[in-house]
Amino acid sequence: MYVSVTGLKTKGVIAWLRFLMLTIPASRAAQNAEGVLLCEFKTSKGCHHTFTVWKTKQHMMAYKNSAAHLRAMRGFSKIASGKVFGYEADYIPSWEDALAEFDDKAREL
Numbered sequence: 001m002y003v004s005v006t007g008l009k010t011k012g013v014i015a016w017l018r019f020l021m022l023t024i025p026a027s028r029a030a031q032n033a034e035g036v037l038l039c040e041f042k043t044s045k046g047c048h049h050t051f052t053v054w055k056t057k058q059h060m061m062a063y064k065n066s067a068a069h070l071r072a073m074r075g076f077s078k079i080a081s082g083k084v085f086g087y088e089a090d091y092i093p094s095w096e097d098a099l100a101e102f103d104d105k106a107r108e109l
Contacts, residue, residue: 035059
């Protein structure tokens with residue numbers, strides 16, 4: 001399995017609205033993507049997190065290169081800053097475990 005955790009902080013109220021307009025379609029696409037096992041969202045400490053688990057890294061990469069995700073990423077730098085971390089796992093981790101990995105090892109986008 002492949003685990004992916006992102007954390008994005010929006011750049012103000014207007015940016016937050018644009019963030020929602022871009023991420024809602026991308027989130028729906030992720031929830032319905034081939035190979036997704038888990039797709040959840042949480043806001044913690046002002047950071048909007050996405051937690052996905054995929055059958056394989058190739059499934060995650062196919063979604064990452066999808067039209068919905070690419071559209072969302074095109075406007076990213078104007079509306080948010082963020083980090084991402086992905087890793088192989090033998091089981092679906094808890095939110096707490098996934099965020100601990102993210103906090104320790106995430107890289108800037």
